[in-house]
Amino acid sequence: MPTEAVLARSLTKRFGEFVAVDDVSFAVQAGEIFGFLGPNGAGKTTTIKMLTGLLRPSDGSATVAGHDVASAATAVKRSIGYMSQAFSLYGDLTVEENIQLFAGLYDVTGARLAERRDWVLGMAGLSEHRTRLTADLSLGWKQRLALGCAVLHQPPILFLDEPTSGVDPISRRQFWDLIYDLAGAGTTVFVSTHYMEEAEYCHRLALMNRGRLIALDRPLHLRESVDEPLLALDADEPARAVEALRELDIVLEAAMFGRTIHVLVTDRDRALREIPETLAAAGRRYRDLREVEPSLEDVFVALVRREGGAVIG
Numbered sequence: 062m063p064t065e066a067v068l069a070r071s072l073t074k075r076f077g078e079f080v081a082v083d084d085v086s087f088a089v090q091a092g093e094i095f096g097f098l099g100p101n102g103a104g105k106t107t108t109i110k111m112l113t114g115l116l117r118p119s120d121g122s123a124t125v126a127g128h129d130v131a132s133a134a135t136a137v138k139r140s141i142g143y144m145s146q147a148f149s150l151y152g153d154l155t156v157e158e159n160i161q162l163f164a165g166l167y168d169v170t171g172a173r174l175a176e177r178r179d180w181v182l183g184m185a186g187l188s189e190h191r192t193r194l195t196a197d198l199s200l201g202w203k204q205r206l207a208l209g210c211a212v213l214h215q216p217p218i219l220f221l222d223e224p225t226s227g228v229d230p231i232s233r234r235q236f237w238d239l240i241y242d243l244a245g246a247g248t249t250v251f252v253s254t255h256y257m258e259e260a261e262y263c264h265r266l267a268l269m270n271r272g273r274l275i276a277l278d279r280p281l282h283l284r285e286s287v288d289e290p291l292l293a294l295d296a297d298e299p300a301r302a303v304e305a306l307r308e309l310d311i312v313l314e315a316a317m318f319g320r321t322i323h324v325l326v327t328d329r330d331r332a333l334r335e336i337p338e339t340l341a342a343a344g345r346r347y348r349d350l351r352e353v354e355p356s357l358e359d360v361f362v363a364l365v366r367r368e369g370g371a372v373i374g
Contacts, residue, residue, distance in 0.1 A: 065088045066091045066092075068087075072084075074119050082111070085274045091249050092247050093250070093264045094241075094244050105222075105253045111130060113138065113143055114138050117130075117134075118131060125218060128140060140218060141216050144207050150207050152195050154195055155192050156190055167213055180209070184239065185202060186202065201235065205236065212248070218250075218251065220251045221250065222253050224254075237259065237262050257358040261280055261357060268283075268361055268365075284354070287355045289327060290325075290328075290332065291353055292323070292329070292350060292353070295347065296322055302343075303316065309332075312324055316362060318356070
């Protein structure tokens with residue numbers, strides 16, 4: 062496989078007058094865990110559909126495992142594994158029957174099928190549950206089974222489109238342990254997610270907004286890219302406190318971050334003076350106003366704001 066497992070050059074997709082993906086270019090190196098992030102409507106899924114041969118680009122080009130996505134879509138599909146949020150499993154089939162079905166789709170037969178089936182069952186923790194209906198499995202088990210079916214044919218590139226949506230935190234952590242194992246063995250992993258803690262697991266991150274690529278770098282470098290001061294505080298009525306803070310002209314963004322309020326400001330010293338005054342005037346009690354280092358979530362909020370905000374609706 063080429064050093065660049067995925068290469069997009071000015072990739073564009075239009076639906077009539079609407080531009081869903083607009084002149085996007087990037088490269089994913091072989092063996093890399095590449096995170097693909099952005100708000101709803103940013104163009105992530107449309108880009109993935111083009112890269113996996115499901116949609117033809119309107120303009121630009123892309124290669125996956127060295128195959129052109131427009132002229133060699135069949136070769137692209139043979140070279141990848143794909144797992145979506147819906148898992149693509151058949152609930153009325155047993156665990157083993159699902160594996161058998163995907164083996165047929167990927168032309169995995171004979172001794173190789175037996176070996177790969179046992180690997181999937183072991184990886185998913187389903188060796189003792191091979192005859193259970195898939196519909197009866199927990200979400201974590203379904204997730205690991207779907208991952209196993211997606212890599213049953215040992216593809217060099219794996220596409221994961223928000224695969225952990227709705228899965229509990231422990232199962233998500235176990236899932237990412239498996240992703241690291243696959244990447245350590247040489248598989249390139251291209252994953253879209255809206256969980257910021259998952260973004261930290263990626264080697265590099267690309268951020269999409271309004272169909273365009275607005276940032277691409279390592280997580281650490283992205284955190285360092287926000288140079289505006291970030292303050293944090295706790296408030297008794299945080300939602301109303303956020304409303305009051307957004308009225309300040311020095312506040313670029315105020316948002317909930319767990320139980321804490323994060324406030325991105327233009328002037329640290331003014332903010333430390335005016336935030337207490339504003340909250341007091343609004344009758345909102347607060348505690349522990351302090352400067353903090355930005356998280357990836359703070360970074361992405363700031364970057365999306367700089368690019369005109371997310372698409373609403």
